[in-house]
């Protein structure tokens with residue numbers, strides 16, 4: 001693939017706390033305008049990975065590996081301009097003491113040499129674009145005067161205002177109810193497309209991945225479990241962990257199933273088992289899995305880290321299925 005097809009490249013990203021790695025050598029590319037979803041259970045390292053792209057690793061974290069934007073490792077100037085963040089909690093992105101419109105106008109002026117009046121007009125237009133009703137008046141209100149969904153839309157307006165190349169959205173809808181979630185994801189998708197940005201979308205929700213992502217990176221215990229086009233990975237997973245996540249989704253059908261069907265919990269960073277970190281929860285695990293961690297390799301149009309990807313049945317749900325007596 002030509003390098004111009006790659007907007008952002010991440011190679012062997014490792015993030016450690018006190019010498020214990022929570023992200024253990026993750027590599028992926030983000031292509032211009034694509035939506036790449038990062039999924040996995042809590043603690044997989046999704047947020048750490050996403051925030052490392054913005055230089056926002058938590059205090060005490062040691063970050064190693066290579067992150068390049070358009071081939072350049074010098075990301076300092078790009079962060080906040082060419083790469084922007086939509087966080088889980090809009091209140092963490094907005095100052096409580098300034099009107100929302102002022103904050104958006106300040107973001108405009110941090111990048112463009114325009115008058116205050118022009119910056120303000122762009123801020124109001126951006127709020128209008130994300131569906132804030134009566135945007136000119138609302139621009140004068142403070143964040144606490146907005147509903148949760150409106151605040152999240154205002155943050156999307158702020159994150160796309162300066163036409164970044166990449167938006168990083170870290171669980172952008174977790175704090176919202178189901179109806180608002182759909183609305184906020186739609187607004188995010190519209191604004192991203194309008195400015196021509198790529199999106200790295202951190203989520204727990206495979207339905208969101210299916211509906212919004214071109215490709216998906218499934219993370220487990222700080223590593224890549226599976227990475228490839230969404231329809232390939234979710235349509236016919238080759239990592240038992242992906243199959244387990246899919247099996248845990250509520251499904252329609254004649255058979256009633258107990259949920260969640262993926263047994264156990266992921267290991268904490270300092271408590272990894274020997275071999276494959278997923279082995280203690282994996283119905284396919286062998287002695288080989290319990291002694292040697294699998295490398296990622298290419299298979300059927302995706303990357304997968306598993307010693308036995310060929311043993312996954314076509315009907316992947318049966319791998320973890322627990323039928324209940326009717």
Ligand SMILES: Nc1ncnc2c1ncn2[C@@H]1O[C@H](COP(=O)(O)OP(=O)(O)OP(=O)(O)O)[C@@H](O)[C@H]1O
Nearest residue numbers: 017022041042043044045046047048049058059269
């Ligand atoms: N500030 C921190 N100090 C120490 N360890 C941390 C810190 N932040 C994260 N970790 C460790 O890294 C692991 C991965 O964290 P991360 O926030 O990336 O998980 P995640 O996949 O985004 O989970 P969630 O879906 O719950 O947000 C955590 O389980 C924790 O062990």
